[in-house]
Amino acid sequence: MEDRTQSSLIALRRILRATELNARTVARATGLTTPQLIVLEIVASSPRAQPKDIAAKAGVGQATATSLVDKLEARGLVERTRGEHDRRLVWVTATEEGRRVLESAPDPLQHVFSQQFSKLPDWEQAMIVAALEKIGAILNAGAIDASPLLDVGPVDRR
Amino acid sequence: MEDRTQSSLIALRRILRATELNARTVARATGLTTPQLIVLEIVASSPRAQPKDIAAKAGVGQATATSLVDKLEARGLVERTRGEHDRRLVWVTATEEGRRVLESAPDPLQHVFSQQFSKLPDWEQAMIVAALEKIGAILNAGAIDASPLLDVGPVDRR
DNA sequence: AAAAAACATTTCGTTTATCGAATCAATTGT
């Protein structure tokens, strides 16, 4: 009942608190700043992204988004290409290098987690995996991703 | 076996990604910057904290920690008091106002979560609560909290 | 064709974050 929602929220908040510190650590480890890391993650999480959407998702202005993309581009972590059938648009994509940086970033929280996780009894591991996946699905559902329609190129209209 | 750890890590990473954007949103909603929010959370998570420990937990230098605490103090969200029996120390505590800000901060991720959560069947809710609590315990175990010994005041030694 | 709207970028100025080094105060070890 209500009670359960309450309990879950309290537990969730506790996790959120723990993870907030994590982002900073990861950012530092990759040599990026937190805003830069966030933009890189946004870009890498979909095949391509527009500066406008990046700004919206990251919660910054367009000007700032442009500047952050500049920084990432200078390091070869993302690339810009002009839109084919609408040349006002710019598509930002993560480079191989960019994805590699994200993958290889040492993540202290993951480290701690996997260490403790392996000690749990079998049934608990199974339960946690199932719950984690469900939670991930729920949270990611919220981060609606104005799913990047594929740019199919010039279309004959009319 | 190995496989489960792998699955859980993948799921965890997905959650981490989703939550990283959240911190910025919450920070902005409270009128604080992300580093300030983190410091406030560190301070509020225990009855009192030393600048030195704040710096360590937040992953910044002492100088930076001092400056962040300055900002929070200027807004009346935290207070400083000198250590009783060791006057080199400074104890930073969250004010009522500071806690109120944290409590009342609209948290988009929590909103989405509670909404979806309530739709789940009973058994799944129970499972998730259990798992969330376990995960929270695991993650917070990593963020060791040099548990703030209570300052018992001047002690007669000898 | 002209006007309006949409996007990205540039420019300028302000605020933060952050670090290292120096400084000050207080405590501890010898």
Next chain:
DNA sequence: ACAATTGATTCGATAAACGAAATGTTTTTT
């Protein structure tokens, strides 16, 4: 008592982040 250590702050300097407004392109509308 004296020297070394510890904790916090201050100072100075640099790099980011950020926003508002102006600019330049490229659609869309009218």
